[in-house]
Amino acid sequence: MKKNILFDGLRSVARIGETAVVAAKAGIKYATDKPSNAKLMRETFESLGSTYIKLGQFIASTPSLFPREYVEEFQGCLDQTPTLPFSYIQGVLVSEFEGRDLSEIFSYIDEKPLASASIAQVHAAKLTTGEDVVIKVQKPGVETILYTDLNVVHWAAKLLERAVPKIKFAALSDIVDEIKTRMVREVDFIEEAQNLDDFVEYLNISQNQAATAPKVYHQFSTRRVLTMQRLYGVSLTDFSVVKQYAKDPSQVLITAMNTWFGSLMLCKSFHADLHAGNLMLLEDGRIGFIDFGIVGQLKPEVWTACIAFMDALQKTDYQAMAENMLKMGMTHNKVDVQVLAQDLERLFNGVLMADPQQILSTNPADLNDIMMDMVGVGERHGIKFPRDFALLFKQMLYFDRFMRVLAPYTDIYADQRLKMVQNMEPASLLKH
Numbered sequence: 001m002k003k004n005i006l007f008d009g010l011r012s013v014a015r016i017g018e019t020a021v022v023a024a025k026a027g028i029k030y031a032t033d034k035p036s037n038a039k040l041m042r043e044t045f046e047s048l049g050s051t052y053i054k055l056g057q058f059i060a061s062t063p064s065l066f067p068r069e070y071v072e073e074f075q076g077c078l079d080q081t082p083t084l085p086f087s088y089i090q091g092v093l094v095s096e097f098e099g100r101d102l103s104e105i106f107s108y109i110d111e112k113p114l115a116s117a118s119i120a121q122v123h124a125a126k127l128t129t130g131e132d133v134v135i136k137v138q139k140p141g142v143e144t145i146l147y148t149d150l151n152v153v154h155w156a157a158k159l160l161e162r163a164v165p166k167i168k169f170a171a172l173s174d175i176v177d178e179i180k181t182r183m184v185r186e187v188d189f190i191e192e193a194q195n196l197d198d199f200v201e202y203l204n205i206s207q208n209q210a211a212t213a214p215k216v217y218h219q220f221s222t223r224r225v226l227t228m229q230r231l232y233g234v235s236l237t238d239f240s241v242v243k244q245y246a247k248d249p250s251q252v253l254i255t256a257m258n259t260w261f262g263s264l265m266l267c268k269s270f271h272a273d274l275h276a277g278n279l280m281l282l283e284d285g286r287i288g289f290i291d292f293g294i295v296g297q298l299k300p301e302v303w304t305a306c307i308a309f310m311d312a313l314q315k316t317d318y319q320a321m322a323e324n325m326l327k328m329g330m331t332h333n334k335v336d337v338q339v340l341a342q343d344l345e346r347l348f349n350g351v352l353m354a355d356p357q358q359i360l361s362t363n364p365a366d367l368n369d370i371m372m373d374m375v376g377v378g379e380r381h382g383i384k385f386p387r388d389f390a391l392l393f394k395q396m397l398y399f400d401r402f403m404r405v406l407a408p409y410t411d412i413y414a415d416q417r418l419k420m421v422q423n424m425e426p427a428s429l430l431k432h
Contacts, residue, residue: 003059005027005154021111036069036073038067038069038070038072038073039073041070042056042073042074042075043075045074046258047430048149049118049145049184051145051146051149051150052149053179054118054119054183054378055116055153055183056074057074058179058182059071059074060074060075072234080429081253082116082306083113083116083121084116084121084139084140086109086111086123088139088140089113089121089123089137090102090109091140091160091363092137092138092139092140092224092225093135093137093225096223096224096225097225097361098243103128104128105127105128105220106125106126106127106128106135107126107127107128107130108125108126109123109124109125110123110124110125110335111123114134117299118139118142119138119142119186119187120136120138120139121136121137121139122134122135122136122137123135123137124230125227127217127220131229132229132230133147133227133228133229133230133246133416134214134219134229134230135225135226135227135228136189136192136225136226136227136228137224137225138189138223138224138225139188142187142359143224145189146183146184146187146294147184147385150176150179150183150184151255153176153179153180153194154176154177155181157176186293186294187223188223189221189222189223189224189225190221190223192226192292192293193216193218193221193226193369194305195269195292196213196214196216196228196292197216197291198267198268198269199213199263199267199271199289199292200212200213200215200264202262202263205263205266206266208259209286210255210261210286210287211255211256211259211286211287211288211289211302212231212282212286212287212288212289212290213227213288213289213290214228214229214230214231214288214290215227215229216229217229222252225240231280231282231288232282232283233280233281233282233283233288234279234281235276235277235279235280235417236252236253236276236279236280236281236282237401242281242406242407245281246281246285248416249406250289250403250406251417252406253399253402253407254280254417254418256279256287256289256339256399257399258418258419259287259375260274260289260395260399261287261419262296262305262419264306264307264392265307268297269295270294270295270296270297270298270392271289271292271294271295271296271395272294272296272388272391272392272395272426273291273293273294274289274308274395274398275398276398276402278290278291286404296388296392297388297393298388298389301327301328302328302388304327304391305324305325305327305328306324306328306389306392308324308336309321309324309325309328310322310325310396312324312347313396314414314418316414318341318342318344318345318348319337319338319341320339321341321344322335322338322340322341322344323337323339325383326377328389329427331381333381335381335382336381339381340377340381343345343377343380343381344377347373347374374393
């Protein structure tokens, strides 16, 4: 234990030194090349690795908090990192399973990863009991680097707030604290396992047999290793294959959406990164939900107003949408509800007229444009959007785009099959 503490301490000191060197190089580049502030920040974040890449992605996905130029620039901050040699991954597995012979747990582990990101690497495997699984393994040193980086960022935010009292983000350190909370959760695979269990429990309670999520093998999972059932199917990004597999492609997404909207009511948190790559059409026709590392949570009062907001959206009742935005407590100013409703109507009419030829792009920049337009509407009325509301709203935009590819002549929010507001037992509210 002492050896690990000493090693982590030395690693933290080295990381601070590394950060200082990269920052110095960025300063020299700014003095010589004069790049835009946003571009220089993105390049610096990418040079600093995992924590800063995640921070950049937070900026890219949160137009409700950051200036447009930064949101647009950080769309290119991709979480695509080189794969680690399997020996490193094997070392983490041995350490987490406390020296236990891996052959007692796995009869086979594919040394070639299925995916690799800044925080973790995913490998296919088979348990000795015969089940096909995937193993999500945290890369060595990630957690120590994360805590060190976030402490540096927090200190810098505090310093900046003191040096520039009128800085645009008056609550900059609060934003950093929120980022820290979310990122710390993301590297805790036990929490991700709990998110999965919660979702599976919801499917059972609601008797939903049309959807599923991977079973977690808790006896082979830790904070740094998550062992899950492997699902076989096709991603909803592969629209041509989905159309071949499903008699009614629109029903596939309607089922996924109804499942997700139901989870808002019955789950402690909601899947906040449900792009098409995290939805699968399985061989047996069910919809598979995967990757629960990023989730959102809504306060009860915000949740109630969100449900009413979505109901109004489904009915294109812009007056009710405006009224419920105010009920979410997103403004303390006196707002002209009629004008706000008119602004919302103009915004959503623009969404419905979007060019369907651009929908197949996996780049989320177009969705962020819509979000930033929404933010613009809010700013004109003194409205601030809660982070989780922005996640929820963006998810609905994802669904809208997917539907207009799978069924371009379907009006998603007017479709009678869609149940955005579902009849649930009042006891379900206790989950929130």
